[in-house]
Amino acid sequence: MTDQLRGDVVLRVNGEDRVVNLDNRSTLLDALREHLRLTGTKKGCDHGQCGACTVLVDGERANSCLLLAVAAEGREVTTVEGLADEDELHPLQRAFIAHDGFQCGYCTPGQLCSAIGMLAEVADGMPSWISADLTATPDLDDDEIRERMSGNLCRCGAYAGIVAAIREVADG
Amino acid sequence: MTAGSGLSRLEGHDKVTGAARYAYEYPVEDVLYVWPVGATVASGTVTEVDSTAALADPEVVAVIDHTNAPRLLPAVTADELVLQSPTVAYRGQIVAAVVATTIEAAQEGAEQVLVRYVEHGHKVVLDPEDPDLEQPETTNAGFPGTSIKGDVDAALAAADVVVDTVYTTPAQHNNPMETVAIIARWDGERLLLHDSNQGPWAAATAFGMLWGIPPSQVDVVTEHVGGGFGSKVWPTAGAVVATVAARVTGRPCKLMLTRQQMYTMAPARTATRSRIRLGARSDGTLTAIDHDALQYSSVIHEFVEQTGSATRTMYASDNLRIRHRLARLNLPTPRVMRAPGKTPGMFALESAMDELAYALDLDPLALRLRNEPATEPASGLPFDGRHLVDCLQAGADKFGWASRDPTPGARRRGRWLFGTGLASAMYPVYQQGGKATARAEPDGTFDVWVAAVDIGTGSRTALWQAAVDALGVPPSQVSIHIGHSAYGQAALAGGSAGTASWGGAVRKACLELSRRVAEHGGAVPSDGLEVTADTAEDQLAPDRARHSYGAHFCAVRVDADTGQVRVDRLLGVFAHGHALNARTTHSQLLGGMVMGVSMALCEQTVVDPRLGLFVNHDLAQYHVATNADIRGLEAHSLERADDDVTLVGGKGIGELGIVGSAAAVANAVFHATGVRVRDLPITPERVRAR
């Protein structure tokens, strides 16, 4: 790989600007895991098929394995490491523990980021595939949570706990 | 008293903050990335590996193939003997590996390696007419390949009613969310690994065998594992290649299989075909049970799924015959996936029992109660805690089974057809010997070490609870340390035996340490007190048939136009004895049931007979249950004192929930539609093909 195919990239992650020298082909996921040592974000498929790598980009959920790191420049990336406020866990993190919303924990960072993004989508009035009325304020019942969280696979089958945890936070 | 309480997981905070480190995530200086290259023929001989183009990239450090790889010694299966010969036994078998300074260069390099082959003919289809089928002596877990009691043919000829049907299950892939992942380093003749596996001690032993060094020279750290479900019980070809790369380059090497590579460089569950024949008197008494099971192994290693093993123990019959036959195919050696043998075998048997109930015009629950054995049918052994009937009856009550009208295809609302079905579950009790060390410090703190692993079962928390209970001290004074081979010989997370086996050793060490502390009048000397216990001699005598039991009750709706099946409710009742931790036990039972729904409705690895290829080798095409597929799950546990047979009380839990669940779904689909689907998964086109 010749030098012109590498370059410095400035990534803003969890509120901090980080400069990394990267192969231009690096995904955001590999940049986080291999270069910034933010290994909380997981790789389950590298092809946008499992959701394990979900992060928030400018507040919206995104599969970091499908995003080239260079394309994330100038955007605000939030990973699982950035969810807690110092030592105070995010309410969803607490709820996942309380409802045993994980077993192996490998899908969990993606589930958490995805759920935060999903709740923001609902607050914005975004319908899902199963919403009966596309313009009404979404009614986030359990089936809506399941539908909206189906991009995040959990092979351990912790879905019941995941839905209960999100339900608790959504209901405040 | 902490045992049994629903304490949340010790590593919960680390898992929700991203702090928990999995194998691939340890920072290592000067590390190289390994990318294996899989064979593109299903059978053949490698004639040339041309690495010129790959090596032209200065970031590519090495290309390894069978001509320049160091020699390995046989360990568990031939699949791990990577890069040892030019022979290709299946498509995807590792024929080369590229080692580079970045992931991107390693992947690109793997694309550049040119491999030439002479192709041989291949066979990849499981065919009951295959002239080369073998009749194995024994199956996995040591069951006889063939068991015969009485005269099955005569009993079938004399039966009032006979069911004679064939059930198939496809090859399935474990697909843990974390793929095979490893960082390997050599320090002289010591091999240092961060590895994702189901038992660091077993990993140290197997890697030691491969490299001809004792397990004490292999250091395996396995702090957190992103699921296994059987796929990480033994070292995979993918993991071994990282140790080869580290040896060749003299540098630390890391590898994480891609999801696609997981389909051939890590194991799967065999496809199975079960012909079941049941003979009964008109009152429902079984007079004959015949289970003829066909499965495959690779051409390089014999692995025989124990498909008929549950049939040995479920229902009474004077005449019982269980046979296993094995095809040898050009596919990777299949190995264990959650409840090997029981999962496909019970789909067949529990579906056939439902068919027999309809043939007899008898309630499927009543049919099972009528055929409850006094002793284990195949072995003649007395049972220790046989609670199948309890599970069936408790489940029927909770589910509301009594009001069910058995007529198939009779409940329609709009485009939906509704139905219910039940199936039994069982899983054997296993327990293995092993070591644990407990240490008391003068400041009143205690440390416990055991080479256990937590693949998501909650074992870390349960073992800590077992230690706290045995020591009888405040929980805050006790620390548990797992996930390191250096803690001594220990069991695998396999056969649902991990926590019982490790917990037995932890308990023994802690009780002995308590006694020693008491001998010192409660004052721990300045250099501390330490006890290492070994439970090798404390194992279960083979004089009883010991199993966990369960019953699944399922409600489905089926779209009358498309054939789409939705599971509305799946209720399981399980008798597994005392649970060390009620919360994680419940999660494991639910997780097994989710995988059962997934198996029933989605999962299949499709083989292209022409190319010998697993066609749908990713998560877009190999479907697993998503959140939207799972509704109305309920798991209930029955605690029965005579179920407390292992050193820590309870029986195994991890695999019980999947067994029988697919049959409960299939039986409910029949009740809804009148269509009997005997081939998994229950896809819309199979439901429509009436």
Ligand code: FES
């Ligand atoms: S790793 Fe990105 S979606 Fe699976």
Ligand code: FES
């Ligand atoms: S917790 Fe293991 S994959 Fe979700």
